[in-house]
Amino acid sequence: SSELTQDPAVSVALGQTVRITCQGDSLRTYYASWYQQKAGQAPVLVIYGKNNRPSGIPDRFSGSSSGNTASLTITGAQAEDEGDYSCNSRDISAKNVLFGGGTKLTVL
Amino acid sequence: EVQLVESGGGLVQPGGSLRLSCAASGFTFSNYEINWVRQAPGEGLEWVSYITSSGTTMYYADSVKGRFTISRDNAKNSLYLQMNSLRVEDTAVYYCARGERYSDWLTPYYYYYMDVWGKGTTVTVSS
Numbered sequence: 264s265s266e267l268t269q270d271p272a273v274s275v276a277l278g279q280t281v282r283i284t285c286q287g288d289s290l291r292t293y294y295a296s297w298y299q300q301k302a303g304q305a306p307v308l309v310i311y312g313k314n315n316r317p318s319g320i321p322d323r324f325s326g327s328s329s330g331n332t333a334s335l336t337i338t339g340a341q342a343e344d345e346g347d348y349s350c351n352s353r354d355i356s357a358k359n360v361l362f363g364g365g366t367k368l369t370v371l
Numbered sequence: 372e373v374q375l376v377e378s379g380g381g382l383v384q385p386g387g388s389l390r391l392s393c394a395a396s397g398f399t400f401s402n403y404e405i406n407w408v409r410q411a412p413g414e415g416l417e418w419v420s421y422i423t424s425s426g427t428t429m430y431y432a433d434s435v436k437g438r439f440t441i442s443r444d445n446a447k448n449s450l451y452l453q454m455n456s457l458r459v460e461d462t463a464v465y466y467c468a469r470g471e472r473y474s475d476w477l478t479p480y481y482y483y484y485m486d487v488w489g490k491g492t493t494v495t496v497s498s
Contacts, residue, residue, distance in 0.1 A: 294475070296484035298416070305466055305491055306408075306416065311484035313475070349416050353472065353483045358430045360406060360470075360483075365415035 265289070265354045267363035274369040275340045283335045283366045285350030293352035295333030297326060300365075301346040309348075310335055337368075345370045373397035373487050375405075375467050380492030387457050391492060393450040393467035398487075401425075401445040404470045406485060407452050409463035409494075417463070420452065421470060435461075457496045464491040 267287040275281035285295050294313055298306035308317050310326035323338045337344055350363040379391040393405065407419040420431045420441040429441050440453040450467055468485035475482060 292479075293481045293483050298485075300416075305488040306468075306485075307488070308484055308486050311471075311486070312482045313478075313480075317486060347415075351416075351483070351485065353481070357472075357481075359432065360418035360421060360430075362408075362416040362418055 265359065265361060267295075267350050267352065267361045269348075269350060269363035269366045271364065272367045272369070274371055275337070276371050277342065278339055280336065280338045281340055281368065283337075283348050283368065285333045285335075285363045286331055287352070287361065287363075288331055289352045289354050289361055290328060290331050290333050292355055294328060295326070295350045295352050297324075297333075297335045298349045298351065299344075299346050300349065306349065340368075340370050342370050344368060375469065375487055375489035377465060377467055377489045377492035380465065380494045382495045382497065383457055384498050385457060385459055385496055387496070388453070388455045389457065389494060391452040391454065391465055391494070393452075393489060395448045395450070395469075398469075400443075400448040404472070405443065405450045406468045406470050407439075407441060407450075408466045408468055408485070408488075409461075410466070410491075411460070411463040414463075419465070422450070454494070457494075459496050462494060462496045464493050466491045 297310040300306045314326045349365045406421040422441045426443045438456045469487040472483045
């Protein structure tokens with residue numbers, strides 16, 4: 264199917280590790296990219312490719328993938344990591360672009 | 372500084388039209404495909420359309436196909452979205468975003484990501 268599926272919400276205790284997942288057939292062909300979005304702000308790319316971080320993204324953010332599932336892991340979550348996280352890829356035809364529905368991360 | 376700046380949003384009645392613009396600076400605009408992505412109030416990100424670097428190929432989400440037209444002027448470092456027959460459900464913040472797609476020569480996978488985003492422009496469709 265041409266869609267990406269994410270859990271709507273996840274919570275993590277301050278300083279602990281959290282994994283956010285994204286499932287879809289396109290992830291067997293494309294590495295997922297991950298975006299963080301805070302209220303009222305534009306999305307920011309945090310992970311792309313096999314496990315690449317743009318300049319300025321802390322190394323507590325990492326990515327991985329297996330089969331049709333991609334994961335974003337935050338190791339040692341901080342209060343400032345709260346926000347919405349969305350995954351993204353092209354579809355298998357490469358003619359359309361897919362976004363997951365987003366996961367709201369709460370840091371307790 | 373690498374930057375995208377959207378403009379042209381506003382309030383429009385159902386059935387009306389609006390043209391959004393996205394001005395690029397700080398990079399070679401003509402080397403990149405560019406996307407329009409929107410976000411309705413309280414909802415997730417929804418891809419709308421993209422145009423290849425040369426401007427020769429465009430793709431659209433089914434929700435806007437036949438109503439929206441993406442275009443670009445590489446000489447002016449600008450991207451456009453002509454929106455016609457607007458519906459209430461088109462109400463959203465519209466972002467332009469630079470896209471990158473390439474193959475990983477070590478594996479069968481492709482990379483795809485949007486690494487530069489504008490701050491967005493708000494479109495409200497209401498009577």
